[in-house]
Amino acid sequence: MNMISLISKRFFHLTLLSVILLTGGCAAGNKYNYVAEDVGLPIKASSNTLVGVGAQDSRPYVLNGDKPAKFVGLQRGGFGNPFDVTTGSQRGFTDDLAGIVGKMLQKSDFSTALNTSFSSSDEFLAALKASGASRGVYIDVREWKTDIYAKITLHYDLELSVYDRNGEVLAQSLQQGKEPIGGASMSQSANARSASLALATKISYLFNDANVKAALQ
Numbered sequence: 001m002n003m004i005s006l007i008s009k010r011f012f013h014l015t016l017l018s019v020i021l022l023t024g025g026c027a028a029g030n031k032y033n034y035v036a037e038d039v040g041l042p043i044k045a046s047s048n049t050l051v052g053v054g055a056q057d058s059r060p061y062v063l064n065g066d067k068p069a070k071f072v073g074l075q076r077g078g079f080g081n082p083f084d085v086t087t088g089s090q091r092g093f094t095d096d097l098a099g100i101v102g103k104m105l106q107k108s109d110f111s112t113a114l115n116t117s118f119s120s121s122d123e124f125l126a127a128l129k130a131s132g133a134s135r136g137v138y139i140d141v142r143e144w145k146t147d148i149y150a151k152i153t154l155h156y157d158l159e160l161s162v163y164d165r166n167g168e169v170l171a172q173s174l175q176q177g178k179e180p181i182g183g184a185s186m187s188q189s190a191n192a193r194s195a196s197l198a199l200a201t202k203i204s205y206l207f208n209d210a211n212v213k214a215a216l217q
Contacts, residue, residue, distance in 0.1 A: 027075040027076060027077040027081075027083045028075075028077070028083045029083070030075045030083070030085040030086075030188050030191070030192075031085070031086050031087065031088040031090075031188070031192075032072055032073075032085055032086075032087060032088055032188075032191070032192035032195050032196065033087075033088035033089070033192055033196070034072075034087060034088070034089075034093075034096045034097070034100060034192075034195070034196050034199055035100065035196055036099075036100045036103035036104050036107075036200060037196055037197045037199075037200035037201075038107075038200075039197070039200045039201050039204050040104075040107070040108075040204065041104050041105065041107070041108045041203075041204055041207050042204060042207055042208040042213070043108055043207050043212075043213050043216060044108050044109055045108060045109040045110045045111075045216075046217050048111055049110050049111065049134060049135060049216065050110075050111045050112070050113060050131075050132065050133040050134055050135075051105055051110050051111070051112050051113070051133055051134075051135045051136065051137055051216070052112070052113045052114045052124075052127065052128040052131050052133035052135070052136040052137070053098050053101050053102045053105065053112050053113070053114055053115045053116075053136075053137050053138075054098055054114055054115075054116065054117065054118045054124040054127070054128075054136070054137075054138045054139075055094035055095075055097045055098040055101070055116075055117050055118070055138070055139045055140075055141060056094060056117065056118055056119065056120065056121065056124070056138070056139070056140050056141065057069055057092060057093065057094040057117065057141050058140050058141060058142045059071075059141060059142065059143060059144065059145075067084070068086070068092075069091075069092030069093060069094070069095075070086040070087045070089075070090055070091060070092055070093060071084055071085070071086055071093070071145070072085050072086060072087055072093050072144065072145060072146065072195065073085040073145040073146035073147060073148065073195065074145065074146070074147045074148065075148045075191070076147070076148060076149040080149060082147075085146065085148075088192070092117055093141065093144060094117035094139075094141055095116060095117045097117075097139060097141065097199070098114070098115050098116050098117055098139075099115050099116075100199065100200065100203065101115075101137060101139065101203055102114075102115035104200070104203060104204075105137070110216075113131040113132075113133050114127055114128070114131055114133075118138075121138060121140075121161070124136065124138050125163065125167040128163065128165070128167070129165065129167070133165065134164070134165050135162060135163065135164065135165070135170075135215070135216055136161075136162065136163035136164075136165075136167075137160065137161075137162055137163075137216075138160070138161045138162075138163065139158055139159065139160050139161075139203075139206070140158070140159045140161070141157075141158055142157040142158070142159065142176075143155050143156055143157035143158075143176070144156050144157075144158070144199075146181075146191075146194075146195050146198075148184045148191055149184060150183070150184055151180050151182065151183050151184055152180065152181050152182050152183070152184055152191065152194055152195070153178065153179070153180055153181070154178070154179055154180075154181045154195075154198050155178050156175060156176060156177060156178075156198075156202060157174075157175075157176040157177075158174070158175045158176065158202060158203075158206060159172060159173070159174050160172065160173045160174075160206040160207070160209075160212065162212055162215040162216060164215075170211075170215035171209065171211035171212045171214065171215040172211075172212075173205075173206050173207075173209035173211070173212050174206075175202045175205050175206055181194055181195075181198045182194045
């Protein structure tokens with residue numbers, strides 16, 4: 001091997017190593033700020049309806065302690081090695097989710113109460129009754145995470161339930177699946193925006209159900 005080939009080979013290896021180290025550095029410690037993206041809900045309040053909003057984290061890996069409640073996905077390094085992504089607020093994901101649903105409902109002319117996470121639907125219903133709200137919106141999160149490498153893959157399983165003031169279920173809707181939601185970026189904020197927009201869109205789909213719409217009128 002001549003000197004030029006040797007230098008070229010070493011330069012290639014050093015460049016590859018630099019890219020891997022840079023990618024790994026960008027992958028570690030990512031935090032996503034989930035906000036109420038302005039996608040709009042397919043429903044408007046017909047009166048000054050007070051809605052109690054809650055969410056529950058039923059993700060198996062959170063319940064068994066493998067991941068914290070603030071976990072929202074994986075960012076992979078140069079070798080595909082995964083690093084945890086957490087909420088920018090450092091609160092549990094379902095705390096952020098309940099707040100986002102509350103803000104989206106407010107933009108659709110509903111008044112909201114509670115807007116937080118609960119450990120069970122029974123706990124939520126007790127708080128709902130105490131709040132004086134005429135309706136309750138409760139989202140059970142059985143899966144939510146993004147997995148980012150060359151692209152962003154979303155894994156999700158969300159169930160929305162609408163309750164009346166007595167705790168009776170009036171309507172339910174479901175969004176679940178696994179799908180690409182865009183290309184990965186070296187920018188933490190760009191990946192966070194993609195995840196946040198996907199969440200707001202899935203929430204809108206949950207409300208775009210005839211029975212859910214009727215139950216909230």
